[in-house]
Every structure is written in C-alpha cells, then in structure tokens.
Amino acid sequence: MAAVRRYDILDTPPDGAFDRVAAIAARLFDVPVASVTIVDADRIWFKAAHGLDGVREIGRDPGLCASAILTDDALVIPDTLTDPVACSNPLVTGPMGVRFYAAAPIVTADGHRLGTVNILDTKPRSITEADTATLTDLAMIVLDELELRLSALHRLREEQERRREQEEARERAEQDKAALASFASTLQRTLLPPALPAVPGLELACHYQTASPRQVGGDFYDVFPLGGGRWAFFLGDVCGKGAEAAAITSLTRYTLREAAHHHDDPAEVLAALNSALLLDPSVGSRYCTCVFGTLDPALGGGFTTVVATGGHPPIFHLTRGGDGMLRAAAVRPPGGMLVGAFEEARFASHTLHLAPGHGLLLYTDGLTEARRSDGSMLGEDGVAAFLISRTTSAATELVEDAVALISDLPGGVDDDVALLALSVPRTPGEQPAATATAHTAAAPMPCPDAARPAGSADPL
Structure with missing residues (x-):
C-alpha cells in the first residue's frame, strides 16, 4: 500500500x-x-478499462484481481466456473458472465505489486506461454509509464517548491527593502533639523534628496541661535x-552646535570638529567637508x-549689480x-x-556632480550659470529652481x-513670494517649511 501511495496514481x-x-x-x-x-x-481501481464503459472501480473481492496481485507470475484462469475461488466473483456470477480471466502483476523494481494488466472474455479459452509473456511485458510497460509519471511529478513538485521558495524569498526581500527604506528614512530624519527656525529679517529654505531610499546619506545642515541676536548655520557631507x-x-x-557656543570664529569651530573626529575611534578613516557660518x-x-x-565646494553669494542683474560670486576662503x-x-x-x-x-557635491545630457557634470560653472540666469535671490525660489x-x-x-539657501528681503517687511520647499527622496520624506522673516505675514 505504501508503494501504491508513492506513485500517487x-x-x-x-x-x-x-x-x-x-x-x-x-x-x-x-x-x-x-x-x-x-x-x-x-x-x-481501474486506471484504464477497455470494454467496461463507465466502470471506475469494484470491490476487492477474492477470485480475480485480488488473487492475481498475490502472485509473482501471471495468473491464467481458462474457465472461471471451474475455479473454486473465481467462480463466486461478481464479474463471473453477474451480468458480465466472465468465463476467462488472465492477469500479469505490475511489479516495482523493489518487488512491490501495485496492480494488474487484465484480459477477460465471456467464453472459456486458453493462452500460450508466449501470450502469457506478452501480458507480462504489457505490465512492465505500465510500470515504465508509472515511473515516468512519478519522475515528472517529482520534477513538477520540485519546480513548484522552488517557485514557492523564490516567491517567499522575493516577498521577504520586498519586505526587507520596505523596512530598510523606512528605517533609512526615519534615521535620515533624525540627522536633519525637524524645522528651520524663523530668523528675524532672513528667509531660509532647504531641500534634501537621497540618491537611494535604502541608503542613509551623510549630507547634513542646520540653522540655530547663538544668543544675543546672533545665528549660526552649517552644511556638509x-x-x-x-x-x-x-x-x-x-x-x-x-x-x-556645541563648539559654536564656545568659539566666535567659524574657523575655530571647524578646528574643534576636526579634533573631535580624530579623537573618536569609531570614526576611523572617515572625514567630512563642511561650511560653517555665523550671522550678526x-x-x-x-x-x-x-x-x-573645510574641503567643501564654494558657497555662492548672490548680489545685484548696477544694471539690476544678479551676480553669483563663489566664496572659497583659501x-x-x-x-x-x-x-x-x-x-x-x-x-x-x-x-x-x-x-x-550652500550645497553638497551631489549638485555639482549631477549629469547633463552629454554625460558631463554640471560643475561649479554650471551652478553659477544657473544662478545668474535667475531674476530673484529669494531663498525659497532659489531652492525650488535648483x-x-x-x-x-x-x-x-x-x-x-x-x-540650504539664505536671503534678505530687499525692503524691510518684504514677504517671500513662495511657500515651503521640501525634503525629497526616492521614498518621500517630510520636510521643514521654508522659514520667513519673523513678523512677516503668511502669503497663504
């Protein structure tokens, strides 16, 4: 019975x-x-039945197939009425009136008998040893077909299992990717200020775009008060x-942030950061570029x-010439x-x-290294050309246009x-013409609003 189940037939x-x-x-x-x-x-159970239309199975009564399955060789009953066991079988006593029966067992390579190949007639007859051998060969052909079918089933099931495993792996990868993107986005937000402050007389705007939603970038910026009406800002990578x-x-x-409260000179602030990075063993060989500034x-x-x-691309100072056109001067302290x-x-x-x-x-090198259609980098010259082509130096519009x-x-x-853009309105109390810019990423990140001069009305 275990062998029968094995072939799943x-x-x-x-x-x-x-x-x-x-x-x-x-x-x-x-x-x-x-x-x-x-x-x-x-x-x-009949896997195939020639001449028995509609018959799929019969009871396991003794006399015919039930007897043939117990033998190692073909079973031949020339006249069922004279056989003490077959004579009472329903196929013999019933409407079919079977009088002749011969069967060869279907035997597996490891010796298990699965079933039989049978021939039946309604009148007594006899067959030769050659006929019996032919019947045995047919049983062996059936076994070959069962083995081929079993092999195909195994391959199919292996393929199905492989596909199931691949699908599960794909789903896990998608879940891991989503979790990683969520983690990276959350971690990235902790590295940036939750909102830009409102600085009296100054408009601020920012933008952050990650190259990959699954990688936490090293770009950073901040604007914060120093006390006494002074402010500090920085941006780096x-x-x-x-x-x-x-x-x-x-x-x-x-x-x-801490060094800015102990040193008035921005160069001394960067020196303090340099010492802190070199003294921290977890930093290793990593370094950063940075722009640090104060506002009085x-x-x-x-x-x-x-x-x-400190090793950072130059910032651009936007002014307006006598002809009313914008000028963009690269500020690069030697x-x-x-x-x-x-x-x-x-x-x-x-x-x-x-x-x-x-x-x-202020910008990180992701801007200057952006590619044009010919594959060349935008570069500092490209940024300068973009700036002088504009009509306003307002921080919000500046960042939106960038x-x-x-x-x-x-x-x-x-x-x-x-x-990070900073601008001073041309006239006291002038309101910015635009609203907030946004942090953006391959997966969207919330962004602080652009900050307007304190006391100015919201244009919305």
Whole structure:
C-alpha cells in the first residue's frame, strides 16, 4: 500500500498511455475486455478499462484481481466456473458472465505489486506461454509509464517548491527593502533639523534628496541661535553612506552646535570638529567637508556673515549689480582642508555683508556632480550659470529652481543633494513670494517649511 501511495496514481483522470495499453491488450488477445487496475486497500481501481464503459472501480473481492496481485507470475484462469475461488466473483456470477480471466502483476523494481494488466472474455479459452509473456511485458510497460509519471511529478513538485521558495524569498526581500527604506528614512530624519527656525529679517529654505531610499546619506545642515541676536548655520557631507556615516553625521552636527557656543570664529569651530573626529575611534578613516557660518544683524539692514570652509565646494553669494542683474560670486576662503583627515588641518574664514536683496546658496557635491545630457557634470560653472540666469535671490525660489534644475537634468543625480539657501528681503517687511520647499527622496520624506522673516505675514 505504501508503494501504491508513492506513485500517487489512485483517482487520477484518464491517461492516454494507459488507455493504449488496455486497447493493445484487447486487440492482441482478441478479447472484449482489457484493463489496467491498481489494487487499493479495499477496492480495485481501474486506471484504464477497455470494454467496461463507465466502470471506475469494484470491490476487492477474492477470485480475480485480488488473487492475481498475490502472485509473482501471471495468473491464467481458462474457465472461471471451474475455479473454486473465481467462480463466486461478481464479474463471473453477474451480468458480465466472465468465463476467462488472465492477469500479469505490475511489479516495482523493489518487488512491490501495485496492480494488474487484465484480459477477460465471456467464453472459456486458453493462452500460450508466449501470450502469457506478452501480458507480462504489457505490465512492465505500465510500470515504465508509472515511473515516468512519478519522475515528472517529482520534477513538477520540485519546480513548484522552488517557485514557492523564490516567491517567499522575493516577498521577504520586498519586505526587507520596505523596512530598510523606512528605517533609512526615519534615521535620515533624525540627522536633519525637524524645522528651520524663523530668523528675524532672513528667509531660509532647504531641500534634501537621497540618491537611494535604502541608503542613509551623510549630507547634513542646520540653522540655530547663538544668543544675543546672533545665528549660526552649517552644511556638509560625511564621507560614505550607511549606519557608520549616519553616526558620524550625528556626531558632527552636535559637535558643531556645541563648539559654536564656545568659539566666535567659524574657523575655530571647524578646528574643534576636526579634533573631535580624530579623537573618536569609531570614526576611523572617515572625514567630512563642511561650511560653517555665523550671522550678526548689521546696522542698516542685512547681516554680517562670517563663513569658514573645510574641503567643501564654494558657497555662492548672490548680489545685484548696477544694471539690476544678479551676480553669483563663489566664496572659497583659501586654505580650508578636509575635516577629520589631518591633525594639523587649517581652516580659513571669510567675511561678507549679506545685504538686503542678497542671498547665499550652500550645497553638497551631489549638485555639482549631477549629469547633463552629454554625460558631463554640471560643475561649479554650471551652478553659477544657473544662478545668474535667475531674476530673484529669494531663498525659497532659489531652492525650488535648483530642485527643478536637478529634475530636468536627463542624467539625474548619483549622490545625495542637500541645499540650504539664505536671503534678505530687499525692503524691510518684504514677504517671500513662495511657500515651503521640501525634503525629497526616492521614498518621500517630510520636510521643514521654508522659514520667513519673523513678523512677516503668511502669503497663504
């Protein structure tokens, strides 16, 4: 019975291969009925039945198939009425009136008998040893078909199992990808200020775009008060991505905030960050680039701005010439070295007046490394050309236009992009013309609103 179950043949639909064996047996032996049967625990099930239309199974009564399955060789009953066991079988005593029966057992390679190939007639007859051998060969053909079918079933089930495993693996990968993107997005938000502050007399706007939703970037920025009406701002980029870069980004942000309250000179603030990164063993060989600046309200409006850079691309100071056209001057204090790379690193400061109508744009190298249609990088010259083509230095519009510039580049961006813009309205109380910019990513991230000068009305 275990062997019968192994072949998984019981109660399967008709199969042309087995039907042909029954039909060939009927023709070879010139009998009205031939069948291929499988013997179950309590029934004889017909896999193929030539001349027995509509018959699918009979009881496992002694006399015919039930007797043949117990023998190793073919069973031949020339006259069922003279056989003490077969004479009482329903096929003999019933309407069919079977008088002749012969069967060869279907025997597996390991010696298990599964069923029989049978021939039946309604009149007594005899067959030769050659006929018996032919019947045995037909039983062996049936076994071959069963083995082929079993092999195909195994391959099918293996393929189904493989597909199931692949589907489960794909679903797990999708879940892991979604979880990783969610984790990366959440972690990224902790590395950025939840909102830009409202600085009296100043408009602020920001933008953050990750190159991949599953990678935590190392770009960072912040604007915070120093007390006494003074403010500080910074923007930078930690070498690398992932959890280690995120840890260094967090260390960098909090170190800059703390150092800014102990050093008035932005260059000294970067020096303090340099020492902190070199002393922390978890930082390893990683470093960062950074721009740090302070804002002091100036008499007559605007701010006295002192900026220091450490290995970072230049910031752009937007002014308006006598002809009314915008000018974009690259601010690159000489001597600014990478932060966290060398013990004796030197940093330089530069002072400028952020007057009414002026603006500053800070950015990470994801902007300058964005690709044009010909594959070339946008570069600092491309950023400068973009800036002077504009008509306003307002921070919100500046960032929105920069985002549009990135989106329109056919080559896209290969690295994270962080933008921070500061601008002073041209006249006291002037309101920004636009609303907030947004943090964006492959998976959307919430963004702080652009900050307007304190006391100005919301244009909405």
